[in-house]
Amino acid sequence: MSKPRERILSTSMVLFHQQGYNSTGINQIIDEAKVSKASFYQHFKSKDELCIEFFNKRFDYWVSELENFTSDAKTVEEKFMKSFDFLVYMNKKEDFRGCSFLNIMSEIPGDKIEIHNVIRNHKSKLREAFNEDLKDDLLSAHIYLLFESSILTSQLYKSNELIEKSKLITQQLLKSSTSH
Template sequence: MKTESKVRRRILETTGQLFYRQGYQSTGINQIIAESGVAKASFYSHFPTKEDLCATYLKLESDAWFTILKRITLDEKNIDNKLDALFNHLIEFHAEHRFRGCAFLNIRAEVGSSSPKIAQEILTHKTRLLNFFHSLIPNEKKAKHIYVLYEAALMECQVFSANWPAEEAREFALEIIKLDH
């Protein structure tokens, strides 16, 4: 059973790298099998379809993302510091990871609504992110505004290959928090 777990993990690690670097449509099952070094039968015993593989990858990616977000905001005492930490994380992520934007939105752009299973994983992640901002910011309208800023910064850093969108979004998010209503 431990071998299956290692095989599954290897497949998912390879998948994550390839989907993020190349995209969903440009990554084939045979490439994943070859680069993960697993037997074809082992691959299909874990993931009967590419759609199943992608949905599992997205769920694990979402869990990892929220582990990081919770960790970087946990010790911050006020909302300004929490928001600063979240936007700084975007800047660091952009600098460290051959940044291609949001993995979820990239796959959504490729797949559209052709896969309800994948679309649901993406919606689940984005809903979790919105709820995360709601947990930090009691004012629902402000939480939604800052969520949109965060999402926009994530994509625009990719478009411009620069950090300024996250820096500007952080500044505006901090201004929103200061508003009375």
């Protein structure tokens, strides 16, 4: 059996993603991870600290999956097209669960500043990556907004339709930016 910290993290990865923050209690994590309460608090001072660790692990996982999915792209345009395809893939894999970061952000009060900062930091990294690829702040912001909003709307409608439309819009934006 894995170590208590690993079991707590792996249990919270599933529960926070599937149930959210408020619906996941420490006692449920302790029970499902098969650890004692003392062991939980030995590894994590609070549920908030565990949530931050969840976000860091989830971000690393998500970025790694995205990079693997787009790694064979030959052009920036192809990379962005594959990025939208990745969203479709994740919706199939995770049953339209959406973005864990935004799901949890909507649940927690504004005074949980550390958690909000972690969410903002991870979202900023994605924006920076888009800008790094495109080297055009306005264009990358536009595509980033299409990307993020298509995650939300696909979760809302349980459909990939708006991801596909965002992909087409992105393709047009990229074509028109290179034709100038």
